[in-house]
Amino acid sequence: MAKPSKENTPITEHLAYLLAQANREINRQLELRLSKEGVPVEQWRILKVLSDGNGHSMGELADAVLLNHxxxxKMIDRMVSDTLVYRVQDPNDRRKVLMFISDRGKVLCKKLNSLAVDQEEHILESYGDKSTSELKRLLESLIDSSN
Amino acid sequence: MAKPSKENTPITEHLAYLLAQANREINRQLELRLSKEGVPVEQWRILKVLSDGNGHSMGELADAVLLNHxxxxKMIDRMVSDTLVYRVQDPNDRRKVLMFISDRGKVLCKKLNSLAVDQEEHILESYGDKSTSELKRLLESLIDSSN
DNA sequence: TTGAAAATATTGAATATTCAAGAATTGAAG
DNA sequence: CTTCAATTCTTGAATATTCAATATTTTCAA
Structure with a gap:
């Protein structure tokens, strides 16, 4: 009798794969909506984080928006060119740069938020309210347990 | 009284963000393990899919391993150079290329599988058996509902 | 049968990301 | 104080990914 080994389980049953697949699909959908404004998902994240009006250092921001430093x-360079955000040197620690959202950035962010909300509603419809909140809960807890 | 609008919900509560964050973290962990053999996650996926011994066309493979065509x-080019896989023209449809895993590929795949299983066990330990299978179930159903 | 449209895979140029190194500033130990 | 290590951000070169165009083969309608 053969040892029941996990090594042969198909890739589609691995958590890492399911996460990658789900992320790819949902991200693709979001990308599609945001492309109406010609903005990549990462820029929406940046604008959203900065839209609290506070200054955020590059390091902080990189963590928050899931991008390498x-x-x-380089993405911020582009957004500065587009006058969506601007840099200010942190007066308390001159190694740091504080990022702020501009007025133009705020206007764009509003439009993007509503496109993103559209998507969430669409997911709620096809996937269900219950499943969605349960999935969110489990994802949060997975992330917590990974630190 | 202000309209309770979803537009202001923090990014950390969006499903798209939670998926991206969880995927990034789990993928990073897996990457770390597989780097012991110097192999990127995508190559493991490719080897795993091909390890059924059948020929898989590039299109089929691209879907299965979540990569653009x-x-x-280009990744297959590298793997052919490393003699992990090889191409055969499909005799039934000469537009297609069938990919096969080599013996060397099989040996490597086994090692990678065990590294990947290590990770899953580690997740099971810290995150729990119940949560893990529930999360997998929900992810599968999300993916289904998105097609 | 022929010719146009669809399907499949690859290529090359443009773009984006990453890695390793660098510059500037702060912290802290001696 | 001074110097050396640590922190923060940026840069440039190397690498990888993507988009659009191409080549090949198949399909199917006329």
Whole structure:
């Protein structure tokens, strides 16, 4: 009798794969909506984090928007060119740069938020209220347990 | 009284964000393990899919391993150089290329599988058996409902 | 049968990301 | 104080990904 080994389980049953697949699909849908405003998902995240009006350092921001440090720097360069955000050197620690959202950024962020909400509603409809909140809960707890 | 609008919900409560965050974290952990063999996660996926011994067309494979078509082509080029896989033209439809895993690929795949299983066990320990299977179930159903 | 449209895979140029190194500032130990 | 390590951000080169175009083969309608 063969040892019942986990090594042969199909890839579609691995948690890492299911997460990647679900993320890819949901992200693709969101991307599609946001493309109406010509903005990549990551820029929406940045605007949303900055829309509390406070200054956020690059390091803080990189964590929050799930981007590597150098990637964020270059994306921020573009957003500064588009006058969506601006840099201010942190007076308390001059190694740091504080990012702020501009008025133009705020206007854009509002539009993007409503596109993103559209998507969430669409998911709620096809996937169900209960499943959605349960899934969110489980994801949060997975993230917590991974730190 | 202000309209209770969803537009202001913090990004950390969006399903798309939670999925991205969880995926990033779990993927990072898996990447770390697989790096012991110097293999990116996508190559493990490819080997795993091919390890049924059957030929898989590039299109089929691209879907299965969550890669765009041109990206897959170039990754397969590398894996062919490393003699992990090989191409055969499909005799029944000469537009297609069938991919097969080599013996060397099989040996590597076994090692990678065990590294991946390590990770799943580690998740099971810290996150719990019940949560894990419930999360998998919900992810599968989300993916289903998105098609 | 022929010719146009669809399907499949690859290529090359443009773009984006990453890795490793660098510059500037702060912290802290001696 | 001064110097050396740590922190923060950016840069440049190397690498990887993507988009649009191409080549090949098949399908199917006329």
């Amino acid at each position: 150098p990637t964020l720097t | 041109p990206t897959l082509t």
